[in-house]
Amino acid sequence: MNMDLSVKVGPQFYKYHEDAFSLIPAILSEYKPKRILIVHGTLSWIKAKPFLQDIFSDQYEWFFEKYSGECSYSEGERIAALIDANMIDFVIGVGGGKLADLTLYICHLANVPFGIIPTLASNCASWTPLSVMYKENGLAEGKTEHVNRQAVFLMVNPQLVIDSPVEYYVAGIADTLAKWYESDMILEQKEFLDAPFTSMARSAALICKNTILEKSSIAIEDMKKGFVSNEFLQVSEIIIGIAGLVGGLGDKYARNTVAHSMHDALSASLPELHKFLHGEKVAYGIFFQLALEEKWEMIDELIPFYNDLNLPKSLTEMDAYPLSEEKQKEIICLTNKKKKVHLLPIEVNEERLSKAMIDLENYINK
Incomplete structure (x- = not known):
């Protein structure tokens, strides 16, 4: 039987270990980006930043953008426009499930590769090729955006997620x-x-x-x-x-x-x-x-x-x-x-x- 099936297995590289973030520079070097955007939340970024100091190589130009807190169409379009305006060629999403969904969606819109660093062990958003969309007021849109790309890397440090809510x-x-x-x-x-x-x-x-x-x-x-x-x-x-x-x-x-x-x-x-x-x-x-x-x-x-x-x-x-x-x-x-x-x-x-x-x-x- 030739079943109507589209297989999208997962990220290109996944690691769940205390030294996971140390592998990010080597992966970035394969993509040779020049301008990297980190999309993040508020508390999640405060938590994650101390774990990520070693990835901030001077060979890249770094940009940082705090998202609104919702994975919405308007927020996706806003940050995708920033990516285009600043000629960003790689994105790293740092945060929870909505942030992971938003990162996937904006990189789909802007056509750039991305990696994900979860700060919560509470969802599979970083793994999946879909984004659950919400309105800016937090209500569900009732829509899920399925795309044909997935993360270049998904890196999880247990010490970062163990003290999450x-x-x-x-x-x-x-x-x-x-x-x-x-x-x-x-x-x-x-x-x-x-x-x-x-x-x-x-x-x-x-x-x-x-x-x-x-x-x-x-x-x-x-x-x-x-x-x-x-x-x-x-x-x-x-x-x-x-x-x-x-x-x-x-x-x-x-x-x-x-x-x-x-x-x-x-x-x-x-x-x-x-x-x-x-x-x-x-x-x-x-x-x-x-x-x-x-x-x-x-x-x-x-x-x-x-x-x-x-x-x-x-x-x-x-x-x-x-x-x-x-x-x-x-x-x-x-x-x-x-x-x-x-x-x-x-x-x-x-x-x-x-x-x-x-x-x-x-x-x-x-």
Whole structure:
């Protein structure tokens, strides 16, 4: 079978080690840039700068730009214009997930190579060839920009990310857990099990699930202590790399389906949920998808894990339910419009989605 599959595996070079940043000068020398732009956040740059002093060679002209805090179309266009105006020929993004997404997008617009230095071990944004777009007010645009380029390098220093906010790490754990539950029903079909790359995607998704469920609690406690343990490293690499590899190998069939579609709908429709992190809303989305699939036993299996990590299991627990009939219809309509939810080998329509939302609230609140 000649499956419609676009494989975009990941960065050209990845290293997660205390000496990772020492390799950046050698990689830059291969690209022979003259003018390098560092795009960064505020607190992230304060944290990262002391780790990066050795990369600032005098053979390059360095530029620095603080981004607005959102991966938005307007911010992407603004910084892409700066790149053009200053004849920048290499970009390094230093920061969290939105910064990584923005760096990818601006380098797509400006057609320049880039590297990523994450300051959080909470997402796979640095790994993936897509950017999740937001409005400047923080609400989701409901759009994801897919591009045909990826990072020249992805360098992570455990000492830089170990003292990042634990709540972001927990949210990243939930977001990564979704890789299995969103792709399970699709990739278990024979045509995908028989195809080499989608079979590999399923194996990567299973690694995500198993490692997250087995080692997250220890990894979180070690992170709180500032202890770079094997569990912290393993869970971090699952979040940063293997989660991104799932979609890289399996393309649209393994990237995301209902859980992320629900996240997007909630983010676009309920500003009061902006206080919840991306992964926290995706955690609810996992339960919503399992309710749609009528896999209540899987929800039961996950409830202790959710309780342990204080992840939301329902809209009630997020103080967003009951919804008005108009608002519920809006959220369900936005979810149903996503093409990816219809990749599931079951009937998906507004009626079934609405029923799943109500059934889940009743099940969790019983």
